[in-house]
Amino acid sequence: MVLLAGINMDGAQLAKLALQSFYGIGPSVSQKLLARNYIHPLAKLSSLQDKQLESLNNALASMKIENDLRREIRGNIARLRDLGTYRGRRHAMGLPVRGQRTRCQNSSATKLNKVDRRG
């Protein structure tokens, strides 16, 4: 097991995918983090040196990921709602925000657009 940002991860997992398991890190950010620490794309977590892990952990600690990022997004939506803006109201109603049609195909909006958005 390898500790990454305070979470115990399976050492047999690819480092690239382990990073992408955090909310707020996708393929691009993950690639940048790997390149900065000279980790090749096929490296397993267990094969990383202590120095590389420490550097990754430091980078993750300074980034806005997981609940911090979720809180920020929720804060942004709540602000729009409090101001009474169109986007805020659309979020509250669970409807598309950016002018998409609502007759059909709005399931993403129904799922995601809430004032208390989950992620």
Add this chain to the structure above:
Amino acid sequence: MNTAGKGAKKKKQAAAVARAKWQKMQLRGDQRRQVRRSVILTNDNALEVHGIPKLERKAIESLEIEGKMVRLMDSTVDQLRAVEAFKHNQGWKYFRHPSMIMTKAAVKMVNTLKRITDGVEPETVRTVVIGETTCGKSTLLLQAIAAAFLKGWIVLNLPNSIDMVNAGIEYAPVPNTSPVQYQQKTYSALLLTQLATANGPLLSKMQTTMSHPNLTFPYANSTLKRLCDLGAQNNEMAWPIFRAVWAELTKPSPTTPPILYTCDNVNELMKPSAYVDPDLKPIHAHDLLHVAHFMEHLSGAQTLSNGGMVLAAPTASGTSDIPTFSHCLRVIEAQQNGHTTKGWHPYKKADERVIRSLQGVEVLRLNGLDKEEARTILNYYAASGMLRNLVDEKFVAEKWTLAGNGNVGQLEKLTVRTSSAKAPSAYT
């Protein structure tokens, strides 16, 4: 009835394929790679072919083997396996013993090795073998390696050169280098394992005579084999040990044998690698230490002080063209033949490092077998029981032509690898 039977057969085949796939999925990544790359050198179902001489030192010296089939000795096979000179896609698995035809090019190569060994002044020959796909470039490298082992040379082969550049193994920057160079410790350890296994008896007779400030342990008077073993076990020390062993091997000395330094699929090393630097820019393959080491020798920037040969071959199959590399080879070949060729495209940027790495190399173009050689090899296929046709002049001519003027891989494909070739055709 007939249709239903066909359907059932198809279903059965599909089930077998699915089962094989499922079995493969059960293997871990590295195990899958091992299975995919496993080299099988014998076929118990093939017949023993009698009367094929063994490739011994004496046979090489006598040079009476031109155009004949020869069989590799078990000891040579072990050494060739150690340096990973056999490729899994070559047709060794169809025959009882690993045997090959000594073509004119192979004999020329053996002659060059002989000239270097017997020469008074140490000479470093730098050659790139080119030719169409499956024309026998890798086999020629293997023949050169086998001959070098028999002549008591030290052999270093860069196995699976694509593994160095496809970002599958770890990499780390070397401090205080400009432009930044990158080391691959696992690959260094792999090369040292190869050196120790394949050249063990020679290296265990040689002791360290120079001082190596980069080595942080007592090494005085230890044998080079011991150094290699140490580096193979300790990735951290592998590169400094590799440098130290290489320095000892290339130190001018009348007792040190010449070196054969080979690299197959060299075109993979002539472009930016799949590794990236912190700014996400691709790292050029020539910035990787082992690639740079080989290129220094291929370009002649470093010579082998006790003589030797630097031999490379590109792969001609399934790869995208590397314009600078292909152009350089075309120009060199044209110069050798006294021809002129088109210049470089005025608006395209050439890769200067590739140009530098190929300066002054000799290009050896491999063509297909001639009809006599084709006949010899077809007779061998037939004697092995892998070809059930009468090998006469008409058959040889037909297959030689169909194989694109005797391309040896195509000849094998047409006769051994094709199931229809095993059934006697109407004309026999």
